[in-house]
Amino acid sequence: MKFLKFLGLWVASCGLAILVACNNQAPSTSTTQSPPVASSAPTEQAAHAGHGKKININAAILSELDKLEAKLGVPALSNKIQASRPYGKVEELVSKDVITQAQFDQIKDMVTIEDIQLTGEAKDVDYMLKLGLMKGHMMVAKELLDLGKPEQAEPHIGHPVEEIYADVEDQLNERNVKAFKNELIALQDRVKAGAKDANKTAEEYKASIQSIDGAISVLPDTQRKDHDFVLQVINGLLDTANSEYTAAIADGKVKEAIEYQDSRGFVMYANDLYKGIADQIEKEYPASHKVIVATMADLLKVWPTPIPPQKPVKTPEEVGTLIKQIETETKKAS
Amino acid sequence: MRRWTQSKTVDIKQSFLNRRQLLQAGLLLGVTGAGAIGLSQLWRSRGRSTTVTIPPLPQEEMHHGAGISPLKVLREFDYGTVTQENGRTVREFRVEAQTGELQLNKSTKFITWNLNGRVPGPTFRATAGDRIRVIFYNKAGHSHSLHFHGTHPAAMDGVKPVRNGNVFIYEFDAEPYGVHLYHCHVAPVTRHIGKGLYGMFIIDPPQPRPPADEMVLIMAGYDTNGDNKNELYAFNGMPHAYMHQPIPIQQNQLIRLYVLNMIEFDPVATFHLHANLFRVNPTGRLLEPSYEADVITMGTAERHILEFSFKETGKFMFHPHQDGIAEAGCMGYFDVISGLPS
Known part of the structure; x- marks a missing residue:
């Protein structure tokens, strides 16, 4: 074929143009590495199989992750697991340098990425x-x-x-x-x-x-008045408020009233919830209580009115810092 | 054999001849991964060139906002991280819903809800039958989701909201081949899509389509003042981007456009190409294009593969023929470069 005769010409040629080979294989674009352990990934509906009482490392709240922290005796492991989300496989706890292979071997039966039926x-x-x-x-x-x-x-x-x-x-x-x-x-x-x-x-x-x-x-009443329980809810509300506030501000202005108002509502309700447990915290953790009350007061000032102010009272970063502060104190008090 | 009508066959043959003549004259230069091209593939190509010439992209590109690069979006395909599990190809994609600022023009800054910092989100690409695994992490405040077009089980339909800070893993088979899309399905969907939570999902047929310079063009609108109407429009996220920076393409090169209409609020938009006719492959569900046109009408979420090549050099516009939409940002140029690489 004449066609083939020119194959050599192409190979030898070199131009400025970018040429793409015709096969469809492309390099992977993600930096994630394959797990070091043989994978037994589910082949269907990975997210919906029920699997006993394992801990879902993609979704578990800190108090659940604390079980892993306790088992391995690694300080602040729960936060580290949370910060390295999402996980495509449990083995990514190792490939993402959250824990070592040896540590993983100790807890691998306790963890999952499948959507588990939450309990307790x-x-x-x-x-x-x-x-x-x-x-x-x-x-x-x-x-x-x-x-x-x-x-x-x-x-x-x-x-x-x-x-x-x-x-x-x-x-x-x-x-x-x-x-x-x-x-x-x-x-x-x-x-x-x-x-x-x-x-x-x-x-x-x-x-x-x-x-x-x-x-x-x-x-149950005992649950709703338990400060440990309520503080976890407060942190969840404030975390969402933080993201919403960030999505409201651009160019030093409140650009999106909806997200400003969302975050206002979440902080107001978080504050209401705190009032319900304030006495308990004050009695048991007076120092933390003081910080939480003062920080919460600062935080509430960020939303002076339901209609956003022309100029934001605080930047999203400043709001993030206040929320982090409250989170840190709530951990001391739980 | 191709199922063209007589007149179309002639057209195609002419364009083949042109390319072969160019080849014989040694004008089409380039490097090719020859090792990767088996002889059988050359045979199968039946006279079509197996190389694709893409003129170099301009070095300088305007910066519009975090990670937004219309020229990159154009030809960037995310094939995921590929592994073999239980004898099948698994493609794993990781996306994070985020918020970010986008400078749409000198006087308009817009807060996007986006995936991995881009509007549109990554163009996922797979081959029919692959297993798709999308690890979706919502860090954007509101609840969001990813709803894929194509087939999948109900549990993977992506209408269930994923709350801020949560992860959902969508897993399903890539079927059927064609051009699909994905988008957030949390209400009001107009706002969730309008803010930027959408992207293209291409499933290639098991037998690859003939080589071409392949591009993604997604039309979308921006409601910048919350009045449920679009004030600005764009191809690939950035109003007027390809007017300022025309897309360089090679003369006589087969171009394959994956076109999606993702415009909310306006029920329909067309796609029109200047000084040419394109061959339409509806929803990419055919192995060969089926008819010719120079305007094609698409409702929201409708998408097609369009193929053409330019014999003439120079700049040629493309835009919806709803001219108000075009002039508000949804238009661009192809810059057809002559056969000699410059």
Whole structure:
């Protein structure tokens, strides 16, 4: 073939153009290395197989990860595991230099990346945090409704049903909580339509809030008043507030009112939760209590009004520092 | 044999002849990974060139914001980290939902919700039958998700929100071959897509398509003031990027565009190419393109493969023929470079 005759010509030729071979193999673009251990990765629905009481290193809260920390006796391991997320395989604990191969061998039967059925306290914290996020959205929505700004309240009425409800639905069923999606949607529809009838809006708002509070109240009293439990929820709320606040600010201005307001609601509810356990903490950990109260007061000043100020009171970095400070103190107190 | 109508066959043959003539004249220079090209593949190519000439990209590119580079997005395909598990090819992709600032033009800064710092997100690419594993880590405040087009089990449909700080691993088989997409499916989806949580997902047929200069062009809109209308539009994330920096392509080179309409709020947009006709492969579901046009209409999330080559050199525009959308940022140029590399 004439065609082949010119193969040699091509090979010898050298030009400025970039030429791409016709096969489809491409170099991998991720820097992740293969795990050092033979993989037994599941072949289907990796994220949904139930696997006893293993710890999901992608999702576990710190108090759960502490079990690994205790087993290996490595200080601050829980935080290190959290900071190196996400994990595609459990073996990445080694390849990401979180622990050594020898340490991994000791805990490999305790860890998973599969979506496990949460149990015990971890499950309750997860449940409470989701409902807490709903509460934060609803609190800021109420403020905006009261200011006569239904168009600004609408996204915050929407977020609980759009972002959170599906995530907590299974748990609501399991805990025999009456479904309340329809209440949330009814309120959203009314607010979308302009919330013209103030009485009806107030009525439906109340129904939604009562449903959320009702869902929270199925947690045992001892749990809801346990400072250790509540502090974990507070940290979850503040962490989300931190991300939302970062997503609100650009160019030294509050560019996105929605994310400013989201973060405001989460911090307000975190503060409410803290009030409920403040006495306990003050008694047992007076030094931490002092720092938390002062830092929380500083933090609340970042959101002076439901409508964002022209110029942000603090930068996202400054807010991040305050939130970190509270997290550090809550660890001392738990 | 190809299933072209008579007139189209003639067209194609002419373009083959042109390329062969160029080859014989020794004008098409380049290096090729000859070792990687088996003889059988050469035979299979039936006269089509197995090399692809891509003129060098301009050295200098404008910087628009963290990690946003329209010229890089254009030809960058993420094939993932490839491993063999239980005798199958597994492609693992890692994406992190983040927030970031993007300078859309001199007077507009926009806060994006993005994947790995880019708008659009990475172009995932696999071969039909591969196992896909996407490790999705949400660090963007709101709940987000990744919903893939193509087929997969219900549990992997990506409509369930993944809360801030959480990880979800999507795993499914890459089927069927074609041009697909992925996007966040948390409501209001218009805002989650409009803020930047979308990307292309290409599944190649088991038998590779003929070699070509392949590019991704994703049309999208930006609602910069929250009024549920788009104020700006773009190809590959950056308004007017390819007007300022035309895309260099080689004369007579087969170009294969993977085009996606990801514009929210406007129900439909077309794609129009100047001074040429492209061959349409609808949703990339065929092994060969099926008809010719110079305007193709796409609803939101619709996508196609378009193939063409330019005989003429010079600059040629491409844009939706909703001209307001084009003029608000969704237009660009191909710069067809003559056969001699300069």
